[in-house]
Amino acid sequence: MKYFLLGVVVLSTVGCANTYYYQGGKKQELEPVKKISRTTDTYDFYKTKSGAKVGVSDTMLVKFRNTANLEFYVKKYNLTIVEELIPNLFEIRVANKSMTIDIANELYEQEDIEYAHPNFLQEVQKR
Amino acid sequence: MRYFIPLLVLIFIGCGGGGSGGEKEQEPTLPHSNVKKPVAKPINDPYFYQQWYLAKNNNFYNQYSINDKAHVNGGEYYKLYRGKGVKIAIIDDGLDVNHPDLQDASLTTYNVHTGGTDVSQNGNNSHGTKVTGIIAAQANERDIFGIASESEILFLKYYNPTNPVELQELFQKANDFGADIISNSWGTKGNVTDAQVDIIKYYVNKKNIKGNVPLIVFATGNEYIRKESDESAIEGVIGVGATDERNEKAPYSNYGNHVDIMAPGGSLESSFGILSLYPTYLGQGKVLANEAGTSFAAPIVSGALAMLLQANPNLTKSDVEYLIKTTSDKIPCNDNYVGEYGHNIFCGYGKLNITKLLDKALGK
Numbered sequence: 001m002k003y004f005l006l007g008v009v010v011l012s013t014v015g016c017a018n019t020y021y022y023q024g025g026k027k028q029e030l031e032p033v034k035k036i037s038r039t040t041d042t043y044d045f046y047k048t049k050s051g052a053k054v055g056v057s058d059t060m061l062v063k064f065r066n067t068a069n070l071e072f073y074v075k076k077y078n079l080t081i082v083e084e085l086i087p088n089l090f091e092i093r094v095a096n097k098s099m100t101i102d103i104a105n106e107l108y109e110q111e112d113i114e115y116a117h118p119n120f121l122q123e124v125q126k127r
Numbered sequence: 128m129r130y131f132i133p134l135l136v137l138i139f140i141g142c143g144g145g146g147s148g149g150e151k152e153q154e155p156t157l158p159h160s161n162v163k164k165p166v167a168k169p170i171n172d173p174y175f176y177q178q179w180y181l182a183k184n185n186n187f188y189n190q191y192s193i194n195d196k197a198h199v200n201g202g203e204y205y206k207l208y209r210g211k212g213v214k215i216a217i218i219d220d221g222l223d224v225n226h227p228d229l230q231d232a233s234l235t236t237y238n239v240h241t242g243g244t245d246v247s248q249n250g251n252n253s254h255g256t257k258v259t260g261i262i263a264a265q266a267n268e269r270d271i272f273g274i275a276s277e278s279e280i281l282f283l284k285y286y287n288p289t290n291p292v293e294l295q296e297l298f299q300k301a302n303d304f305g306a307d308i309i310s311n312s313w314g315t316k317g318n319v320t321d322a323q324v325d326i327i328k329y330y331v332n333k334k335n336i337k338g339n340v341p342l343i344v345f346a347t348g349n350e351y352i353r354k355e356s357d358e359s360a361i362e363g364v365i366g367v368g369a370t371d372e373r374n375e376k377a378p379y380s381n382y383g384n385h386v387d388i389m390a391p392g393g394s395l396e397s398s399f400g401i402l403s404l405y406p407t408y409l410g411q412g413k414v415l416a417n418e419a420g421t422s423f424a425a426p427i428v429s430g431a432l433a434m435l436l437q438a439n440p441n442l443t444k445s446d447v448e449y450l451i452k453t454t455s456d457k458i459p460c461n462d463n464y465v466g467e468y469g470h471n472i473f474c475g476y477g478k479l480n481i482t483k484l485l486d487k488a489l490g491k
Contacts, residue, residue, distance in 0.1 A: 011439040023320055052317025056212040061291055070309040085295045115321040124287040126220065126254045126424040127133060127346040 013113055019046065021117045022108040025117070030032075030101070043121055044097060055121030058097035060104045061091045063114040077103050091119060134325070155449055160439035161490055165292060174266075174415065177402050180427060181205070181274065188350070191399070192375035196456070199427060200272070201392060201481040208485065210278030210433030212440070214261060214282040216301035216309045216341075217426070218283045219255030220305070221248030225416065226256060228270040232263045233279040239293045240286035253406050258312045258403030260432070261426040270414060271402055274430030277437075281306060285313070290452055291322040298330040299350040305337045305382050307436055310429035311345045312422035314357045321405035324361055331363035340444045344429045346421035348381040349395070353472070360385035365386045368392075368475060369424040372399040374458055376473050380421055381441050386475035389458070390427040391471035393419030401427075431481050446488075452476045455482040 008043050011089065030046035033053060043055035051089040059082060067088065072080065074092075077099075082091040100118045107116035136164065176184040179191075182198050182205070188434035224234060224246065236246040246253060263280050264273035281304040301309045309330070315323065327437045331343055345359035347368045360383065369380040369392025379395050392425075393400040400417035401424075407414055435450070442450070453466035455477030464471045471477075 004192075028318065048317055050317055054317065055288065055290075059292070062319075063321070063325060072301055085292065085322075086326060089325060091292050117320055118321065119290050119292055120320055121288045121290045122218075122320075124289055125315050125316040125348070125349050126284060127312050127314055127420050127425075 019101060021104060022115060023117060037116075042097070045094065051087075053123065054118075056100050056118040057121070058095050058100055059091055059119040060100050060107075060116060061085070061089060061119050062092050062104070062107055062116040065112050065114050069110075069112055073107065077106075079103075131201060143424055145290075153489055157447060157450075157488065157490070158439070158441035158443075159445055162438060162440065165211075166206050167203070168209075168266065170205060170266060170272055171268045171486075172266060173268065174270055175272045175400060178271060179399070180259050180358045180393070180401055180436050181272065182405065186369070191372070193372045193399075195459075197370070197372050197374040197391060199214075199431065199450050199479045199481050201431070202484070204274070204438075206483055208434040208437045209266065209273075209429045210262075210275030210335075211437050212302060213275065213278045213308070213433040213436045214281065214306050215275065215278050215429055215431075215433055216281040216283055216304055216306035217255070217259055218250050218264065218285055218297050218309065218311050219258050219289060219313065220280045221284050222246045222254045222259055223248065223404070223408060225443065226260070226265070226404050226407055228260065229275075230402055231265050232276065233275075234263070236280060236284070238253060238257070238284045239285070239289075239296050239300075246284040248406060250420045251409065253409060253416065254422065255284070255313070256406045257401075257403040257416055258299045258422060258426050259471075261401065261423060262310070262430040265405055270404065274427060275433035278430075278433045288468040290378075291326060292319060292419075294323060295326045297305065298326060301341070302330060302333055302335050305335045306341050307335075307337075307339060309343045309345070309357065310419075310426050312349055314345070314359065317381050319357055323358070327361050327364065329359060336363060342429075342432055342444060342447060344425050344432070347383075347386055349379040349420045349422075350381055351379050352381055353383045354381045355383035356468040365428065367421060367428045368473075368477070369419075369421045370458065370474075370478055371419075372397070374478070375458055376458075377419070377421075379419075380424075382473045384472055386472065387448075388428055388455055388475050389478040390424040390431075392421050392424035393417070395419045423462065428479055431484065433480055434481065435488055437466055438485050442488060450484055454480055454487050455484075456480045459464050 407415035460474035
């Protein structure tokens with residue numbers, strides 16, 4: 001019986017593995033869901049706590065406080081810089097979209113990076 | 128001790144700037160307009176009388192018991208200033224460029240998804256045509272009167288859902304175009320990300336190719352809630368809420384400290400929407416539509432700002448912000464207007480009053 005309970009606990013922990021991203025300095029939880037309209041397998045879809053669905057591709061957005069270590073991060077995580085959107089905000093591609101959230105979160109925690117998060121696909125609301 | 132008292136005096140002087148102190152800031156001196164007063168043109172659009180949000184038509188107002196002051200009071204200025212020489216970028220879901228009342232409009236288009244110029248709407252979408260019609264419907268003998276029908280329009284079609292990279296491209300296109308005003312009747316469903324905030328903040332302050340900082344207008348949304356975390360709440364953005372035919376805040380109009388100005392958005396509860404254009408390809412000869420929401424208040428403000436910039440192109444962004452604060456009508460609202468210029472979380476600095484706005488900008 002105790003093995004059964006242990007198994008339930010382990011399985012439930014795996015099922016609830018915390019997926020999150022940073023926004024405004026706070027962790028925002030993400031729950032995997034089926035894809036929404038537009039496209040393809042280029043996106044994985046998640047639901048935020050507010051119920052909005054977001055798509056995650058193999059690109060992320062990283063804002064540097066300074067870019068001195070940019071090349072270091074590129075090599076460390078096998079990244080490709082796509083373009084600088086506005087000063088110090090870069091669109092960056094990761095090697096595999098399954099890594100986008102984790103790499104963005106690791107970058108977010110670096111002192112020379114102001115923020116990092118996936119290049120989220122989000123629904124537009126007409127007003 | 129003799130040194131202590133002067134030191135205290137210095138400390139108090141140093142703290143004086145940020146408080147309210149009861150004294151008004153010195154009013155800015157507005158730049159003089161060097162624009163010659165244009166020749167007045169008539170308004171012959173057959174459905175102008177139903178555009179209750181622009182002007183009062185006695186019969187129409189009486190028939191439907193509309194509050195006398197529900198309109199934005201453009202008066203004679205509608206005949207003089209129609210946005211000539213002013214560039215407006217409109218970001219929305221698509222546009223019927225073949226609408227008969229847009230045929231003589233100055234329209235440039237861009238589709239962020241395809242990189243081309245086809246901005247046709249998909250499916251039953253009609254939002255972008257309705258929004259654009261409020262600004263750009265031509266002053267002629269058909270349909271409705273667009274508030275800034277002589278302005279140059281860049282219509283930018285977003286793809287839904289979208290991402291911050293496309294958002295940046297849209298705003299950069301507006302910047303390249305030299306947009307004086309960027310009109311947005313949309314918001315992100317869900318959280319606005321750090322990158323979205325940063326991108327919009329960047330373009331709030333980025334001079335366009337004409338050397339001007341654009342006026343970025345956003346609708347505040349229709350969820351009946353206090354919401355201060357979307358695009359309309361970004362610093363430097365002009366947040367537009369909606370009023371209805373009672374000349375009161377429309378119940379649906381989101382509110383908060385970020386609301387700057389109100390304009391008619393019509394009523395969701397009654398049939399009093401904002402009359403505008405309807406995509407011709409959607410059906411059965413219908414060319415006009417009535418719809419309500421802050422989406423339709425925002426282009427009224429954008430169009431009025433185009434009238435303002437035509438009348439006085441020397442105004443800076445901070446001049447325009449000052450004019451909004453000091454000329455908007457303090458309509459009855461759920462709360463008091465507080466602070467130096469009278470702000471209210473439900474109704475901002477009040478409702479757009481075009482005659483007061485242009486009078487002040489022209490030194491009258």
